[in-house]
Amino acid sequence: MQFRDLKRQYDALKEEIDSGIARVISDADFISGREVGELEEQLADYVGVRHCVTCGNGTDALELALMAWGVGEGDAVFVPDFTFFASGEAVSRVGAVPIFVDVDGETYNVDPSDLERKIGGVLADGRLAPRAVVAVDLFGQPADYRKIREIAGGHGLLVLEDSAQGFGGSIAAGGDGGRAGRRMAGSFGDIATTSFFPAKPLGCYGDGGAIFTDNDEWAALLDSLRIHGKGSGKYDNVRIGMNSRLDTIQAAILLPKLRAFREHELCDASAAAERYGRMLEGAVGIPSVGEGFESSWAQYTIRLPGRRERDGLQARLAERGIPSMVYYRKPMHAQAAFGGVAHFQAGCPVAEGLCDRVLSLPIHPYITAEEQEMVCECIREYLGRQGWQGGWSDAAD
Numbered sequence: 428m429q430f431r432d433l434k435r436q437y438d439a440l441k442e443e444i445d446s447g448i449a450r451v452i453s454d455a456d457f458i459s460g461r462e463v464g465e466l467e468e469q470l471a472d473y474v475g476v477r478h479c480v481t482c483g484n485g486t487d488a489l490e491l492a493l494m495a496w497g498v499g500e501g502d503a504v505f506v507p508d509f510t511f512f513a514s515g516e517a518v519s520r521v522g523a524v525p526i527f528v529d530v531d532g533e534t535y536n537v538d539p540s541d542l543e544r545k546i547g548g549v550l551a552d553g554r555l556a557p558r559a560v561v562a563v564d565l566f567g568q569p570a571d572y573r574k575i576r577e578i579a580g581g582h583g584l585l586v587l588e589d590s591a592q593g594f595g596g597s598i599a600a601g602g603d604g605g606r607a608g609r610r611m612a613g614s615f616g617d618i619a620t621t622s623f624f625p626a627k628p629l630g631c632y633g634d635g636g637a638i639f640t641d642n643d644e645w646a647a648l649l650d651s652l653r654i655h656g657k658g659s660g661k662y663d664n665v666r667i668g669m670n671s672r673l674d675t676i677q678a679a680i681l682l683p684k685l686r687a688f689r690e691h692e693l694c695d696a697s698a699a700a701e702r703y704g705r706m707l708e709g710a711v712g713i714p715s716v717g718e719g720f721e722s723s724w725a726q727y728t729i730r731l732p733g734r735r736e737r738d739g740l741q742a743r744l745a746e747r748g749i750p751s752m753v754y755y756r757k758p759m760h761a762q763a764a765f766g767g768v769a770h771f772q773a774g775c776p777v778a779e780g781l782c783d784r785v786l787s788l789p790i791h792p793y794i795t796a797e798e799q800e801m802v803c804e805c806i807r808e809y810l811g812r813q814g815w816q817g818g819w820s821d822a823a824d
């Protein structure tokens with residue numbers, strides 16, 4: 428069994444992907460070719476924003492967004508304590524200080540009340556200027572943007588949506604437009620970013636990323652920044668930028684993958700998540716999806732009562748040939764790389780606890796019900812052997 432079965436997906440889409448790659452090679456149009464523009468148009472349309480600017484990867488996408496806003500030295504940027512390292516790394520790379528915010532123990536996304544608290548702490552301290560919030564759509568579920576926007580708005584902060592894992596997720600829009608009354612991940616931030624790393628909900632066959640915004644000025648600036656700060660042309664350079672573009676071959680791979688994603692993959696991943704939910708509810712802590720929210724199920728992450736049980740279950744699954752992953756083993760504030768900014772890091776107890784208790788199970792659009800039954804059977808057997816037949820869900824929360 429694969430954790431995320433990219434070979435099965437390739438088997439399903441092989442003809443289109445192969446012919447796309449062959450076309451780019453025979454056109455010899457490897458950088459900024461026709462497929463890149465086509466993909467940007469389709470992505471912007473799907474997400475429901477005016478502009479999509481593709482780039483080299485999801486980490487560059489975050490850094491480019493912060494560069495476009497001029498975030499840097501002396502600025503505080505609020506980042507969830509429970510996320511992939513890049514969400515905070517980009518902040519440090521532009522010279523700003525990441526301030527880590529605790530998360531909700533069931534949705535795994537940033538806890539708005541702790542955000543408010545951490546902003547207050549920075550203001551009281553007075554050394555840094557609060558500038559932005561990086562809101563992460565962790566494991567596929569959009570963050571709570573209604574509350575985040577309210578808090579950010581009250582303090583004049585920009586919202587940067589890190590949707591590296593969230594592409595395809597959505598929130599019911601209450602009838603104000605969007606995709607069938609829903610707003611898509613990638614449209615919630617003042618600027619939003621995503622990643623096409625192969626294992627993400629929409630992945631390519633290497634590195635890739637994209638930035639979304641409704642703001643014309645920022646979109647133009649991002650387009651300049653990703654190509655060496657270009658002015659009127661590539662050899663007229665008006666600012667210090669980066670070299671961060673999506674290869675044409677990756678765009679050609681993403682075009683048929685985006686079609687499959689829209690046609691059935693997102694639905695199939697949801698169905699798989701529902702199946703896990705039915706089989707595991709009451710046995711372990713299952714991920715909670717907010718009212719009106721839809722996840723793209725980048726991960727299906729359960730909770731056990733503690734590290735011993737989590738590690739024991741992971742070992743048992745491995746014995747049965749079932750892959751699982753711990754996202755994440757360490758809260759951001761405990762990463763050695765952020766050691767120098769520890770002076771602002773009051774505790775994030777929920778994030779810390781989750782690092783000991785979470786386990787992500789195999790999930791992807793091509794997983795079969797039989798494979799999922801095998802995973803759940805192994806979990807139930809492990810629970811039984813440990814004498815927890817009654818289940819862990821209460822103990823786990």
Ligand SMILES: *Cc1c(COP(=O)(O)O)cnc(C)c1O
Pocket residue numbers: 484485486487510511513514563589591592621622623624634635636
């Ligand atoms: C994967 C990921 C990134 C970085 O994307 P890359 O394309 O690997 O650079 C950033 N943030 C989050 C939350 C991610 O999961």
